[in-house]
Amino acid sequence: MKSSGFNIEDTHLRDRVRIARLFAMVCMALVWAYLVGEHKDIYVKPIKILKHGRRAKSLVKYGLEEISNVLFRPTYTPKFDVFKFLSCT
Numbered sequence: 001m002k003s004s005g006f007n008i009e010d011t012h013l014r015d016r017v018r019i020a021r022l023f024a025m026v027c028m029a030l031v032w033a034y035l036v037g038e039h040k041d042i043y044v045k046p047i048k049i050l051k052h053g054r055r056a057k058s059l060v061k062y063g064l065e066e067i068s069n070v071l072f073r074p075t076y077t078p079k080f081d082v083f084k085f086l087s088c089t
Contacts, residue, residue, distance in 0.1 A: 030060065035085045037063030044079045 008026050013019045037059035041047050048056040057065075069076045 032085055033060045033063035033067060035063065036066050036082050037061070039080065039085070040066055 008022065011022060013022065040062055041059060047059070047062055050056055066078070067082050070078050070082050
């Protein structure tokens with residue numbers, strides 16, 4: 001939820017109910033991005049491991065990039081359906 005993420009602090013909301021709803025949506029988006037990133041890492045293309053043993057990017061960032069490509073690049077052909085993670089089936 002840092003700078004390359006959801007920027008929840010930039011909303012300037014004051015109503016507690018709206019903040020709670022927004023936070024719930026951000027939490028769901030975070031879980032969706034994590035699940036997509038994990039699936040892509042395991043089944044499609046693993047994230048590169050750097051010399052110090054850590055991944056080059058997080059699973060959430062990997063998932064956000066995939067979701068962004070599917071939603072905003074019309075010529076992008078996904079290797080799996082990112083929307084299946086939104087249903088519980």
